[in-house]
Amino acid sequence: MDWSIQEIAKIAGTTSRTLRHYDDIGLLKPTRTGHNGYRYYDAAALVQLQRILLLRQLGLGLPTVSEVLRHETDAVRALSGHLEWLRQEQARLARQAASVRQTLASLKGDGELVAENMFDGFDHTQYKDEVEERWGKDAYAAGDSWWRGMGAEEKKAWKQGAEKLGRDWIRAAESGVSADSAEAQELARRHVEWLTAIPGTPASAPEGDTKGYVTGLGEMYVADPRFAANYGGESGAGFVRDALRIYAEKHL
Amino acid sequence: MDWSIQEIAKIAGTTSRTLRHYDDIGLLKPTRTGHNGYRYYDAAALVQLQRILLLRQLGLGLPTVSEVLRHETDAVRALSGHLEWLRQEQARLARQAASVRQTLASLKGDGELVAENMFDGFDHTQYKDEVEERWGKDAYAAGDSWWRGMGAEEKKAWKQGAEKLGRDWIRAAESGVSADSAEAQELARRHVEWLTAIPGTPASAPEGDTKGYVTGLGEMYVADPRFAANYGGESGAGFVRDALRIYAEKHL
DNA sequence: CTAGAGGTTGACGTTACGTAAAGGTCAAGG
DNA sequence: CCTTGACCTTTACGTAACGTCAACCTCTAG
CATH class of the missing domain: 1.10.1660.10 (Multidrug-efflux Transporter Regulator; Chain: A; Domain 2)
Structure with missing residues (x-):
């Protein structure tokens, strides 16, 4: 039969x-x-x-x-491993979708496809959706009004500070020091300090999940092409991510 | 040059x-x-x-x-289309993960192929890693001992209550009422009440960030295939999420 | 006997490169 | 002049799991 x-x-x-x-x-x-x-x-x-x-x-x-x-592998183990892989794939797609949304937003804004506004991190119109999605409308509104409330001089100073931080990161990444070196950790401290100054983010709330926020941000840097492009590629952004993660583990 | x-x-x-x-x-x-x-x-x-x-x-x-x-295609349109594709991929992975989990559960358990453990949410062995990752080991331990401490009758009652809540959600979603309707909001209230009963979660801590926890949970429902699978797909989970968010905004 | 349904093996196409293999080119040093 | 080593070239296979011809053989019914 x-x-x-x-x-x-x-x-x-x-x-x-x-x-x-x-x-x-x-x-x-x-x-x-x-x-x-x-x-x-x-x-x-x-x-x-x-x-x-x-x-x-x-x-x-x-x-x-x-x-x-062939019973060479336990079905449970195989499926569990596969499940983990599925999770990571989902996370990857989520990050990509976030990046696409950001790019889309910036395209609708100024029509430029170039990633020139690298480290200002709070162009706000560009991040609006994401900030709202992650931290709620109140947080966005708070950050936005804070930014709007600044004078031109203050804004300029703020941006310059951010740019200097960016340059220092790049220099450190290129110098080849490790992510847990004193130099990198000092940069991470400055980075967190910088973040903490912005109201409406978990980093600035007294009881906020600063640790999760900072490490998540590091992951975002790697996933986000704007950062990767300006930190000498993935390796540079990876350096920043690692340094931030180590710092967060130790001090937050 | x-x-x-x-x-x-x-x-x-x-x-x-x-x-x-x-x-x-x-x-x-x-x-x-x-x-x-x-x-x-x-x-x-x-x-x-x-x-x-x-x-x-x-x-x-x-x-x-x-x-x-080559400007043959508008960048905005290309990215929008891609975004849609990303969403579908995410949904596909979500469905697959749900299937894997179901299979895994039936392999571990008594071989029941039906989705009987849909809304218990606290099979704990199945959720251990995730709970620990999100809320820390203490929270898991607290929830675990709380669960272990219950008698069989209590456990059963708890599960039945959870299942009823789940069924009611599904019915509401399928009936087509809006997320801010009285019916949906009443379900949201019951849901939060249910959550609050579990120790070790921010919802049960007096000073906990219940609002953030509940809204975050809603987002998870959409992203997490286990829930999507049991709420009639993305749309159902989206309904739950929206209802919870609206409730959290208003009352927490 | 022949058409048509169904079978066979063999091989290319799919995505975006990684990774040799085999061999030119160029600047510097002995 | 020759060698060494770094860098360049083209050619081509491998990747995951089949879909899709192509060329040819086999079986059954009319």
């Missing part, structure tokens, strides 16, 4: 090409082969196939599926 | 291989080519390259990048 390749394909809800592929890579061999080379599968093979398709549907790769079916 | 392939690669934070690839597919040709075949790039090419890399980091494919740079 067995079926041709098309028949089980239909029964299991897949294609004959897939069956041939599984045969090629040794994942599922046909039960028997006719003298003409035709592949035939029995009920046991069907069960195996259904297991394979289930695991595939869950997103496991064929090598992993193979391991699980 | 131009640079060799390695030099711009370093400047722009990419690899020479990538530049050759871009040359091959006609995305970015070198400014000039030496008699020896060496590629040389000038400042204008660098700007183009940076634009390319920016769009790539946002997740656009090379053909799309090409279109945008």
Whole structure:
């Protein structure tokens, strides 16, 4: 009692090409082969196939599926690992979506695609959606009015301070010192100090989750192309992220 | 004033291989080519390259990048479309993760394939890592001992209450009432009440940031496949989120 | 006997490069 | 002049999991 390749394909809800592929890579061999080379599968093979398709549907790769079916790997462990991977992928997509939204906002604003306003970090119109999404409208409003309330001189001074901080980060990153060096940690301290001056962020609230905010910010720097572009690529932004994380762990 | 392939690669934070690839597919040709075949790039090419890399980091494919740079496609439209794609991908991953968790649960438990543990939210072994990560080990330990301390009857009652809350949410979402309707707001109130009963969460601490916790929880419901899966997809979870946010704004 | 349905193997295409392999080019030092 | 080493070139395979021809063989029904 067995079926041709098309028949089980239909029964299991897949294609004959897939069956041939599984045969090629040794994942599922046909039960028997006719003298003409035709592949035939029995009920046991069907069960195996259904297991394979289930695991595939869950997103496991064929090598992993193979391991699980051969009992070389525990299904629970395989799925747990896969779940972790799914989480990371989701986080990655979320970061990318945030970046896209930001770029979109800046495009609608001034129409320029260039990342020239690197470290001002509070161009506000550019960050509005994200700030609101993360910290609520009140926080955005607070930060916005704080910024608007400053005079031109103050704004300029603020930006220059931010730019100097940026330059110092770049210099440190390029000098090759480690993220836990005294130099990098001093920069992290200045960075946090700078952040704390802005009202409406968790860093400035007395009971705020400064630690989470700072480390999250570091992750954002790596994910955000504007920062990466201006810190000598990913490695530079990664340096900033690591330094901030270490600092946050120690002092916040 | 131009640079060799390695030099711009370093400047722009990419690899020479990538530049050759871009040359091959006609995305970015070198400014000039030496008699020896060496590629040389000038400042204008660098700007183009940076634009390319920016769009790539946002997740656009090379053909799309090409279109945008040739002004055949509006950057805003391209990014908007991409954003939509990102959302769908996130949703897809979310559904997959939900399936994996279900399978995992049924593998660990008594082999029940049905989604019976939908709203218990405190299977604890299943949520341990996440709770610890978000609220610290103490919070987890508190919640855990609280849960362990309950008798079987109490546990059952608790679960049933949670399940009823879940069903009511679903019914409300499906009935099409708005998130700020009296019905939805009453559910939000019950939800917060339910949360407040659990020790070790900010909602139960007298000085805790209940408002931030509840709204954050709402966001999690949308992002977290476990909830989305059990609330009829994104739209259902979105309804819960909105209702909770509105309630939190008003009453917390 | 022939058409048509279904089977076979073989091989290319898909994404954006990483990674050799095999071999020119160039500046500096012996 | 020769060597060394760094840098450049082109060519081409590998990646994940099949979809999609292409060329050809086999079986069954009319």
